[in-house]
Amino acid sequence: MSDPTMRDVASHAGVSPMTVSRALRDDSRVSERTKARVLDAVDAHGYRRNEVARNLRLGRSHSLLGLIVTNLANPFYSQLALGVEAVAAESGMGVILGNSGENPQRERELAQDFALRRIDGIIAVPAGHQHGHLEPAKLSGIPVVLTASPGAKIGVDSVLLDDFGGTWAAIDKLIERGHTRIGFLGPASSTWTGSERYRGYCAALEEAGLSVEDRYVSRNHLDVASAEQAAAKLLDQPDPPTALFAANNRNTIGAYRAVRKLHATTSLAGFDDFEFADVLSLPLIVVRYDPRELGRKAAALLCERIDDPQRTRAIAPRQVVVPTTVVEYGAS
Amino acid sequence: MSDPTMRDVASHAGVSPMTVSRALRDDSRVSERTKARVLDAVDAHGYRRNEVARNLRLGRSHSLLGLIVTNLANPFYSQLALGVEAVAAESGMGVILGNSGENPQRERELAQDFALRRIDGIIAVPAGHQHGHLEPAKLSGIPVVLTASPGAKIGVDSVLLDDFGGTWAAIDKLIERGHTRIGFLGPASSTWTGSERYRGYCAALEEAGLSVEDRYVSRNHLDVASAEQAAAKLLDQPDPPTALFAANNRNTIGAYRAVRKLHATTSLAGFDDFEFADVLSLPLIVVRYDPRELGRKAAALLCERIDDPQRTRAIAPRQVVVPTTVVEYGAS
DNA sequence: CTGTTAGCGCCTTCAG
DNA sequence: CTGAAGGCGCTAACAG
Numbered sequence: 001m002s003d004p005t006m007r008d009v010a011s012h013a014g015v016s017p018m019t020v021s022r023a024l025r026d027d028s029r030v031s032e033r034t035k036a037r038v039l040d041a042v043d044a045h046g047y048r049r050n051e052v053a054r055n056l057r058l059g060r061s062h063s064l065l066g067l068i069v070t071n072l073a074n075p076f077y078s079q080l081a082l083g084v085e086a087v088a089a090e091s092g093m094g095v096i097l098g099n100s101g102e103n104p105q106r107e108r109e110l111a112q113d114f115a116l117r118r119i120d121g122i123i124a125v126p127a128g129h130q131h132g133h134l135e136p137a138k139l140s141g142i143p144v145v146l147t148a149s150p151g152a153k154i155g156v157d158s159v160l161l162d163d164f165g166g167t168w169a170a171i172d173k174l175i176e177r178g179h180t181r182i183g184f185l186g187p188a189s190s191t192w193t194g195s196e197r198y199r200g201y202c203a204a205l206e207e208a209g210l211s212v213e214d215r216y217v218s219r220n221h222l223d224v225a226s227a228e229q230a231a232a233k234l235l236d237q238p239d240p241p242t243a244l245f246a247a248n249n250r251n252t253i254g255a256y257r258a259v260r261k262l263h264a265t266t267s268l269a270g271f272d273d274f275e276f277a278d279v280l281s282l283p284l285i286v287v288r289y290d291p292r293e294l295g296r297k298a299a300a301l302l303c304e305r306i307d308d309p310q311r312t313r314a315i316a317p318r319q320v321v322v323p324t325t326v327v328e329y330g331a332s
Numbered sequence: 333m334s335d336p337t338m339r340d341v342a343s344h345a346g347v348s349p350m351t352v353s354r355a356l357r358d359d360s361r362v363s364e365r366t367k368a369r370v371l372d373a374v375d376a377h378g379y380r381r382n383e384v385a386r387n388l389r390l391g392r393s394h395s396l397l398g399l400i401v402t403n404l405a406n407p408f409y410s411q412l413a414l415g416v417e418a419v420a421a422e423s424g425m426g427v428i429l430g431n432s433g434e435n436p437q438r439e440r441e442l443a444q445d446f447a448l449r450r451i452d453g454i455i456a457v458p459a460g461h462q463h464g465h466l467e468p469a470k471l472s473g474i475p476v477v478l479t480a481s482p483g484a485k486i487g488v489d490s491v492l493l494d495d496f497g498g499t500w501a502a503i504d505k506l507i508e509r510g511h512t513r514i515g516f517l518g519p520a521s522s523t524w525t526g527s528e529r530y531r532g533y534c535a536a537l538e539e540a541g542l543s544v545e546d547r548y549v550s551r552n553h554l555d556v557a558s559a560e561q562a563a564a565k566l567l568d569q570p571d572p573p574t575a576l577f578a579a580n581n582r583n584t585i586g587a588y589r590a591v592r593k594l595h596a597t598t599s600l601a602g603f604d605d606f607e608f609a610d611v612l613s614l615p616l617i618v619v620r621y622d623p624r625e626l627g628r629k630a631a632a633l634l635c636e637r638i639d640d641p642q643r644t645r646a647i648a649p650r651q652v653v654v655p656t657t658v659v660e661y662g663a664s
Numbered sequence: 665c666t667g668t669t670a671g672c673g674c675c676t677t678c679a680g
Numbered sequence: 681c682t683g684a685a686g687g688c689g690c691t692a693a694c695a696g
Contacts, residue, residue: 053673078410097429276608385689
């Protein structure tokens with residue numbers, strides 16, 4: 001009932017396990033006749049070599065990398081996962097998936113579980129700003145790549161977006177259009193993207209001689225519902241902002257819903273493109289980039305370190321930046 | 333440079349590897365004093381037990397299940413993946429991810445690769461209607477669960493949606509509203525959902541005394557762009573349909589874009605809910621269900637078979653159906 | 665309480 | 681060309 005082993009095949013074929021092992025590797029030192037006999041026995045038993053045992057013996061890894069994302073339901077992360085999967089598959093690597101649900105504690109557990117499974121490397125989108133538990137030293141020395149968050153502090157490679165520049169450019173567009181009261185809606189400042197995008201917002205305003213007003217800023221919004229509520233509040237005050245910048249797709253969508261419900265004429269801008277961005281009933285500026293590319297780049301960096309740990313150990317943490325472009329959608 | 337082994341720890345602690353093994357399992361037969369000494373040595377070396385070797389020795393599996401989806405970029409599948417991950421994590425199982433890209437050949441490769449990795453089971457969303465390569469017999473006897481496609485033919489469990497009933501109900505709503513010329517837009521008939529939803533469409537029309545007209549039906553559309561083009565064509569004829577039913581979210585979105593561009597007043601209905609369904613500028617009927625639930629149910633079925641192969645081997649292929657509801661969104 | 669022996673499934677090395 | 685011995689890292693089963 002349990003899986004046949006090389007021994008079973010060997011005895012069936014009337015040879016030693018060693019010969020089976022060689023035949024399976026198509027070793028040239030086995031005669032064609034024997035090879036054929038072995039392969040027949042393999043088929044007869046439905047035998048498949050145990051790659052796990054093989055890797056153990058060869059001291060090789062299992063060609064597996066771990067991917068930890070905060071929330072796979074966000075299209076951003078599923079696209080990123082797709083990019084990782086594609087590059088990994090090219091080098092015959094499997095991807096084991098973990099969803100942290102924005103919980104750093106869970107993220108730590110996942111990383112440790114992965115390390116125990118003797119995977120070859122980890123790609124993570126960290127949930128908070130404390131990344132100590134993702135340090136390779138704490139994970140059996142496995143190489144790690146961070147995405148959407150810099151890894152220099154823990155000495156690992158990272159792939160970033162141009163959060164600062166992209167936001168700046170979008171805000172600039174709003175200013176060009178004559179807006180002077182521009183609100184900011186975003187996630188917690190504890191996330192890298194959240195704080196960088198906020199920095200970009202502030203910098204762009206100041207560059208234009210405008211000041212950042214607390215009453216136009218609302219942060220800590222992770223989901224659409226919370227963002228919608230916050231946007232409504234921002235708009236419900238004397239001298240409301242005439243434009244809102246939202247720091248990610250959840251916030252943009254929340255802002256859109258709020259503005260729409262209030263029948264306001266607020267202009268919108270947001271980080272992250274999304275499927276319906278072009279058919280909304282409001283003008284919208286979007287900071288676009290390719291989330292798949294983030295995954296691809298991260299996987300590429302990781303694979304380099306995995307393929308040649310000796311050489312790359314000497315290489316200092318690298319930081320790749322994926323560019324962003326600003327897209328203007330007209331109102332529908 | 334390479335990972336320390338139990339032997340290293342043992343010699344450092346001045347005991348035998350066996351004692352380390354026991355100490356690590358917190359075996360009561362080891363004295364507290366020795367245990368402490370061993371644990372110190374473990375910390376000193378940064379040692380972590382090799383779970384892979386351990387599982388090999390114990391004849392245990394690696395608590396890993398494989399998930400094969402057609403396209404993770406589709407929110408439907410990423411939600412499904414989330415459901416699978418959640419249930420798997422509850423039983424300490426890892427999920428290894430494969431994206432087939434709608435390619436049955438690739439799906440086969442993935443399944444075989446997974447089987448070679450000695451994973452415990454596979455959950456697949458099949459790309460075509462030929463599922464022979466997903467038969468457990470061809471995958472070292474690993475249990476398999478199919479989602480969104482029945483598994484009876486290859487003798488495996490499956491989790492389905494009420495494709496037929498859900499579609500019927502949506503079409504009924506359109507008929508109630510007075511539509512008699514209702515178009516159908518959908519994916520290839522080679523997919524289970526594609527053909528079931530088409531069946532539901534036909535049945536509902538016939539039940540109401542309406543006939544299915546070829547010129548109102550367009551199939552084989554996998555992506556938004558192709559669906560949009562096809563919808564435009566359906567609407568560009570004498571006596572165009574006054575309503576369109578789209579068999580999945582890609583097609584619904586394509587249809588929406590076409591109708592919107594033509595400034596037509598066509599009513600829309602579609603299978604799959606989606607994020608902006610409630611704020612479109614057209615009335616929309618949607619067949620809604622919980623894609624995560626699909627993943628959860630699939631993982632639950634699989635885990636049952638994994639946990640007790642002896643008992644469940646006797647159980648015939650099961651088929652779980654996830655219910656759907658019809659939601660009516662007003663025009664914005 | 666601790667150590668020795670043996671072997672999970674496979675492959676390297678060394679004999680035939 | 682083929683086989684036997686030994687061991688990857690770990691742990692049952694049996695000694696002491």
